[in-house]
Amino acid sequence: MSGWLRPRIEAFFVEVGRFFVLLWRVFAWTPRPPYDFRQLGTQMVRIGVDSVPVVLLTALFTGGVMALQTFATLKRFNAEGYVGSLVAISMVRELAPVLSALILAGRCGSAMGAELGTMRVTEQIDALEVLATDPVHYLMVPRAWAATLMLPALVILANGIGIAGGYVVSVGLFGANPVTYMANTFQFMDWNDVSSGLVKSAVFGLLIAIVGCQKGFYTTGGAEGVGRSTTRAVVLASITILVSDFFLTKLLY
Amino acid sequence: MTAKPVQIRLRGVAKSFGGKRVLAGLDLDVHEGESLVVIGGSGTGKSVLLKHMIGLLAPDAGTVEVDGVRLADLDYREITTFRRRFGMAFQEGALFDSMTVWENVAFPLRRAGWPRERIAARVGECLDLVHLEGAEKKLPAQLSGGMRRRAGFARAIALTPKILLFDEPTTGLDPVIKAVIDGVIVDLRRSLGSTTVTISHDMKSTFRIADRIGMLHEGRIIAIGTPEEIRACPDGRVQQFIEGRADGPLSD
Numbered sequence: 188m189s190g191w192l193r194p195r196i197e198a199f200f201v202e203v204g205r206f207f208v209l210l211w212r213v214f215a216w217t218p219r220p221p222y223d224f225r226q227l228g229t230q231m232v233r234i235g236v237d238s239v240p241v242v243l244l245t246a247l248f249t250g251g252v253m254a255l256q257t258f259a260t261l262k263r264f265n266a267e268g269y270v271g272s273l274v275a276i277s278m279v280r281e282l283a284p285v286l287s288a289l290i291l292a293g294r295c296g297s298a299m300g301a302e303l304g305t306m307r308v309t310e311q312i313d314a315l316e317v318l319a320t321d322p323v324h325y326l327m328v329p330r331a332w333a334a335t336l337m338l339p340a341l342v343i344l345a346n347g348i349g350i351a352g353g354y355v356v357s358v359g360l361f362g363a364n365p366v367t368y369m370a371n372t373f374q375f376m377d378w379n380d381v382s383s384g385l386v387k388s389a390v391f392g393l394l395i396a397i398v399g400c401q402k403g404f405y406t407t408g409g410a411e412g413v414g415r416s417t418t419r420a421v422v423l424a425s426i427t428i429l430v431s432d433f434f435l436t437k438l439l440y
Numbered sequence: 441m442t443a444k445p446v447q448i449r450l451r452g453v454a455k456s457f458g459g460k461r462v463l464a465g466l467d468l469d470v471h472e473g474e475s476l477v478v479i480g481g482s483g484t485g486k487s488v489l490l491k492h493m494i495g496l497l498a499p500d501a502g503t504v505e506v507d508g509v510r511l512a513d514l515d516y517r518e519i520t521t522f523r524r525r526f527g528m529a530f531q532e533g534a535l536f537d538s539m540t541v542w543e544n545v546a547f548p549l550r551r552a553g554w555p556r557e558r559i560a561a562r563v564g565e566c567l568d569l570v571h572l573e574g575a576e577k578k579l580p581a582q583l584s585g586g587m588r589r590r591a592g593f594a595r596a597i598a599l600t601p602k603i604l605l606f607d608e609p610t611t612g613l614d615p616v617i618k619a620v621i622d623g624v625i626v627d628l629r630r631s632l633g634s635t636t637v638t639i640s641h642d643m644k645s646t647f648r649i650a651d652r653i654g655m656l657h658e659g660r661i662i663a664i665g666t667p668e669e670i671r672a673c674p675d676g677r678v679q680q681f682i683e684g685r686a687d688g689p690l691s692d
Binding site: 212221306309310311313314316317318319320321 | 491494496516517520521523524526527528530531532534535536537547548550551552553595596599
């Protein structure tokens with residue numbers, strides 16, 4: 188094998204290995220005391236509550252643009268009555284989970300990478316270990332569960348606002364009938380559409396937290412290293428979301 | 441000195457980072473209750489040595505034994521509990537920067553499940569020992585370098601560890617603060633009776649706090665003995681280092 192390729196392949200497998208080791212440790216530490224509900228609460232506010240405005244804004248405009256695009260297209264087939272169903276099903280099945288996850292990767296994956304990275308280079312993570320506290324238990328368990336719980340909650344909000352965005356555009360801009368539009372929205376949607384979107388987003392939440400923490404946890408090389416970890420946390424989390432989205436969608440339908 | 445039981449025993453410890461050999465089959469015994477200072481130039485692996493003693497780093501070869509337990513035999517959960525017998529003070533203090541001084545010192549006690557009143561009492565005691573009364577509510581960023589280290593000491597001694605490790609406690613401080621920190625280290629030892637291992641390249645503080653001095657060079661302990669023995673050591677490298685000369689076998 189060429190000298191250029193081999194170290195890169197090795198590095199790839201090291202990364203994958205670290206990911207699964209950390210994932211396993213998060214599960215292994217979760218049931219063990221002491222339970223740090225204060226940390227969990229702090230993280231839930233930071234990851235969930237603080238992300239509400241940006242997630243809602245994104246969902247509103249995504250719903251609106253979906254209506255704009257599909258209205259123009261479906262009109263060619265005289266099928267503009269189905270805009271409501273199309274917007275709603277695309278939102279709950281795909282757009283709300285994936286877009287919210289990508290926003291969370293940018294907002295929180297990067298923050299986790301930077302925070303843990305700084306703690307690593309200033310020896311705070313070593314200090315945790317010395318103080319008989321496993322850093323996975325103390326830092327990653329609350330972040331992982333906060334992200335896993337809060338992303339589906341954000342997606343529920345995004346679903347509603349996205350559908351509202353589509354409604355505003357269709358009814359306000361294209362003069363669709365409000366009553367038939369609403370009826371149409373829920374006509375073809377079933378529970379599985381919603382639940383599969385929520386299951387996906389829970390998995391995305393966990394992925395974002397593990398990848399962000401992993402990048403921070405293994406930071407080397409001072410301030411520059413922290414910058415590198417932060418960037419990589421976002422890039423890798425986003426890629427992981429998009430790739431796993433494909434396989435999860437395949438699995439869940 | 442009569443031979444006290446060995447508390448930390450390192451045998452043939454070797455460690456490399458990315459092909460660079462830092463420790464090359466190092467042997468070292470630390471006896472119960474003594475104050476050992478490991479000296480050596482910057483980048484010779486003194487901190488790496490310290491991190492092996494507490495299991496933050498695992499050796500590529502060789503063994504580290506603490507109180508007769510091989511650290512390599514412990515899994516990651518056992519070692520977490522095992523570390524309660526250690527207190528370690530880091531170079532820059534390594535205080536948790538989102539917590540106040542009080543919360544930093546209380547942290548190990550909270551994690552060990554102490555009740556609230558006992559934590560408050562113990563944090564007060566520890567801050568008194570390092571002369572930091574009144575700084576409880578400050579954040580690490582608001583402290584001077586010397587205060588940060590003392591706060592780090594207070595956190596390290598909170599659980600009255602049997603072994604105390606100090607990683608370059610006086611590096612980058614002015615001479616007066618250095619003397620204060622050395623005094624604090626000597627006081628802590630006297631009041632806790634712990635075994636201490638200190639990493640330093642400052643000869644003045646080394647002679648102030650050491651019962652024994654070991655010199656690390658090229659991954660091995662090249663000389664070890666009482667301060668008098670080290671002062672009289674015939675090895676040119678040791679002499680150059682303790683006298684701080686620019687020319688000699690170390691610079692060749």
